[in-house]
Amino acid sequence: MRIYKKKVGAVVEHNQLFFALEVANWDDFLNRKNLYRYVLNRLVGLTAVDDVNLTNVAIPMGTQEIWASGVTYKRSKEARMEESKDAGGGTFYDRVYDADRPELFFKSTQSRTVGHNGTVRIRKDSDWNVPEPELTLFVSSEGTIEGYTVGNDMSSRSIEGENPLYLPQAKTYEGCAALGPCIYVSDKPIDANTLISLDILRAGETVFSGQVSINTMKRKHQDLVDYLFRECNFPQGCFLMTGTGIIPPDDFTLQVGDETRISIEHIGTLVNVVE
Ligand code: DO4
Ligand code: MG
Numbered sequence: 113m114r115i116y117k118k119k120v121g122a123v124v125e126h127n128q129l130f131f132a133l134e135v136a137n138w139d140d141f142l143n144r145k146n147l148y149r150y151v152l153n154r155l156v157g158l159t160a161v162d163d164v165n166l167t168n169v170a171i172p173m174g175t176q177e178i179w180a181s182g183v184t185y186k187r188s189k190e191a192r193m194e195e196s197k198d199a200g201g202g203t204f205y206d207r208v209y210d211a212d213r214p215e216l217f218f219k220s221t222q223s224r225t226v227g228h229n230g231t232v233r234i235r236k237d238s239d240w241n242v243p244e245p246e247l248t249l250f251v252s253s254e255g256t257i258e259g260y261t262v263g264n265d266m267s268s269r270s271i272e273g274e275n276p277l278y279l280p281q282a283k284t285y286e287g288c289a290a291l292g293p294c295i296y297v298s299d300k301p302i303d304a305n306t307l308i309s310l311d312i313l314r315a316g317e318t319v320f321s322g323q324v325s326i327n328t329m330k331r332k333h334q335d336l337v338d339y340l341f342r343e344c345n346f347p348q349g350c351f352l353m354t355g356t357g358i359i360p361p362d363d364f365t366l367q368v369g370d371e372t373r374i375s376i377e378h379i380g381t382l383v384n385v386v387e
Contacts, residue, residue: 233287
């Protein structure tokens with residue numbers, strides 16, 4: 113099933129039918145073990161609705177933090193070693209790729225995040241910027257993976273490449289993240305062969321396209337979550353981006369007005385315009 117957050121309440125898509133649900137508090141609604149069963153029970157006795165507008169959905173988050181994982185795909189390791197070679201990046205990305213402990217970093221809050229059809233930003237002090245299309249987990253306060261959404265971990269490659277200690281500035285700023293359009297919830301983990309694709313359009317023309325399967329990811333979703341929860345509590349649950357396996361070539365940078373389209377099978381397509 114897919115859960116869309118609306119200005120008021122939620123729309124749930126289940127077996128090709130749509131249902132409107134009242135939601136008093138989004139944090140409480142999402143943050144539960146076995147979210148799938150809970151929502152399924154709430155659908156009992158409801159009549160499907162015909163007239164559903166899914167273009168104006170809200171960011172499917174409440175007050176949760178967004179965290180992110182890094183260097184979980186070989187492509188990310190290689191691109192980052194290249195961009196940071198003048199700063200000694202030759203070894204540390206290699207090492208984190210092979211280490212037991214993953215790279216995890218704080219990414220964003222709701223106020224710095226946009227939803228489907230929202231406007232993401234590139235920093236004014238950065239001249240090399242990319243979207244990072246990432247499968248994003250919704251994790252309950254008990255550390256269980258309850259749902260999946262599409263995430264964009266907008267990144268400044270020039271700032272990150274200059275010095276790895278600048279990572280928080282390369283990653284966290286106003287409009288640095290997008291999530292949406294919905295949360296995909298199932299009674300089993302997302303298919304291991306799920307494809308992620310990214311298309312970047314400039315003045316209506318495609319200037320970059322890429323695709324990756326999540327089965328090429330180095331780490332397991334639950335291992336990332338377990339590390340994140342080792343010494344952090346998330347009373348409302350949290351979102352965790354799982355890293356990018358698609359990075360445009362080194363001569364590519366986003367421009368104002370570009371449109372990013374990130375699709376993940378089973379979930380949908382997250383569309384954003386760059387400002
Ligand atoms: O190491 C820097 C960030 C990595 C990242 O965001 C990714 O691999 O997706
Ligand atoms: Mg990333």
